[in-house]
Amino acid sequence: MPALLIVAWYIRKHSHHESTSLQTLRAATQEGMIEPPTLHPEIDPTKCIGCTNCVQACPEQGSHQVLGMIRKKAHLVGPTNCIGHGACKAVCPANAITLVFGTSRRGVDIPLVKPDFETNVPGIFIAGELGGMGLIRNAVEQGRQAMHSIGQLLKSSHRNQLDVVIIGAGPAGICATLAATEAGLKHVTLEQEELGGTVAHFPRRKLVMTQPAVLPIVGEMRFKEVQKETLIEFWRNVERDTGIKINYNERVDAIEPAPNGGFAVRTTRRNYNTRAVLLAIGRRGTPRKLDVPGEELDKVVYRVIDPQQYCNQRVLVVGGGDSALEAATSIAAEAGTTVTLSYRSAAFSRAKAKNRKLVEEMSESGRLRVLFNSNVKQILAEAVEIATEQGDEMIANDAVVVSAGGILPSAFLRGIGIHVETKWGTE
Numbered sequence: 001m002p003a004l005l006i007v008a009w010y011i012r013k014h015s016h017h018e019s020t021s022l023q024t025l026r027a028a029t030q031e032g033m034i035e036p037p038t039l040h041p042e043i044d045p046t047k048c049i050g051c052t053n054c055v056q057a058c059p060e061q062g063s064h065q066v067l068g069m070i071r072k073k074a075h076l077v078g079p080t081n082c083i084g085h086g087a088c089k090a091v092c093p094a095n096a097i098t099l100v101f102g103t104s105r106r107g108v109d110i111p112l113v114k115p116d117f118e119t120n121v122p123g124i125f126i127a128g129e130l131g132g133m134g135l136i137r138n139a140v141e142q143g144r145q146a147m148h149s150i151g152q153l154l155k156s157s158h159r160n161q162l163d164v165v166i167i168g169a170g171p172a173g174i175c176a177t178l179a180a181t182e183a184g185l186k187h188v189t190l191e192q193e194e195l196g197g198t199v200a201h202f203p204r205r206k207l208v209m210t211q212p213a214v215l216p217i218v219g220e221m222r223f224k225e226v227q228k229e230t231l232i233e234f235w236r237n238v239e240r241d242t243g244i245k246i247n248y249n250e251r252v253d254a255i256e257p258a259p260n261g262g263f264a265v266r267t268t269r270r271n272y273n274t275r276a277v278l279l280a281i282g283r284r285g286t287p288r289k290l291d292v293p294g295e296e297l298d299k300v301v302y303r304v305i306d307p308q309q310y311c312n313q314r315v316l317v318v319g320g321g322d323s324a325l326e327a328a329t330s331i332a333a334e335a336g337t338t339v340t341l342s343y344r345s346a347a348f349s350r351a352k353a354k355n356r357k358l359v360e361e362m363s364e365s366g367r368l369r370v371l372f373n374s375n376v377k378q379i380l381a382e383a384v385e386i387a388t389e390q391g392d393e394m395i396a397n398d399a400v401v402v403s404a405g406g407i408l409p410s411a412f413l414r415g416i417g418i419h420v421e422t423k424w425g426t427e
């Protein structure tokens, strides 16, 4: 009898898991969320023995279902939630998992980087997720190692030139800045947004799974499981206690060879002359700007992290893609908000049906105002001016969210002359 009960419990548990996996896969397919953003497992069904080790090993499984079992074989059921931990491959006893970039439908650009992190352009190095390997620990390690290689290359300092410009203050850039400070290299670190890189954009209170890593000057970063806010706070303390300096809100627009050797790094504020450059810019790219007067005001942002922060505010969202529609509807759902969605075209033809429908419903019920064929003319402290089909309109405003797409790092890399390889589901 006890044996029968155990068998019944086992069958029930597995059929429940299978139906959840199928539901997750169907939802992902319906919403078009089928392209993994980075390194991800490709599972060979002829080798998979259905042991479920990979499903249990996936560190993301607690917050999202990434891997699931369907007909006793492992499947990537939540592809867009896979961030490339690679824990699944390590535990597979049947060697059924290969970690790959891109898929047969969507290529992923990976820059060619030598083992010392230098690219094909001598003096330009890459560390962190931009090089293909995701995860905070890898970014930290690579930031440290790449700066060590740069230090080896430079040996002595030049009087009128920086030794290195570090671009990006995510995990790789922070660690590289610590390493440059420790090595006594003349450097600046430039960050277009804020400290923490992609981590600063994680959803509120996201549980971050990481591995201990060594930070120059500071010592071991001991975290394994940590809330996003605690990790950002840790880095703020590191910045304060070590005295490292990061130039925030300064975006690098171009890197060109300098006439006297080295590079001219052009930013939104000035030019820097440097002997080496470390690109620690991740893979999210640079948000496209509106280029209108007032865009430099603090109330203008390019991503929504927490819709709740807009409670009781008058918000303008600009754009017509999924991220703009999601930003507008999530903010409009918050108490006391007055939301206007401005788009320069006549219809949201690029957005998913689900998002279009929600915008339509909210617009009909008066929760959201949509202005098609409109363009922002200027942003003022308490208003925005918009050119509409009916003429120019001044709207009272507390916050602006620009979701107008972005410039991908691969275009930036190619512009500098760095070789980039497109991977279509290959290692």
Ligand SMILES: Cc1cc2nc3c(=O)[nH]c(=O)nc-3n(C[C@H](O)[C@H](O)[C@H](O)COP(=O)(O)OP(=O)(O)OC[C@H]3O[C@@H](n4cnc5c(N)ncnc54)[C@H](O)[C@@H]3O)c2cc1C
Pocket: 083, 127, 128, 129, 130, 133, 134, 135, 136, 137, 139, 167, 168, 169, 170, 171, 172, 173, 190, 191, 192, 193, 194, 195, 196, 197, 198, 199, 202, 207, 208, 209, 210, 250, 251, 252, 253, 280, 281, 282, 283, 284, 285, 286
């Ligand atoms: C939803 C999600 C969840 C994740 N969860 C985890 C997790 O639990 N554990 C884990 O280990 N990893 C996780 N990751 C992956 C992890 O966040 C990244 O691998 C890591 O942040 C990469 O660090 P990085 O320094 O290479 O790049 P990033 O963190 O992306 O930082 C790059 C920085 O460069 C700046 N920049 C870009 N272009 C320019 C420019 N032109 N000028 C100036 N600055 C520029 C950006 O603003 C950014 O601050 C997750 C990723 C996502 C998307």
Ligand code: SF4
Pocket: 043, 047, 048, 049, 050, 051, 052, 053, 054, 055, 073, 074, 088, 091, 092, 093, 094, 095, 096, 097
């Ligand atoms: S660990 Fe390997 S064998 Fe086991 S379910 Fe996953 S892919 Fe299949």
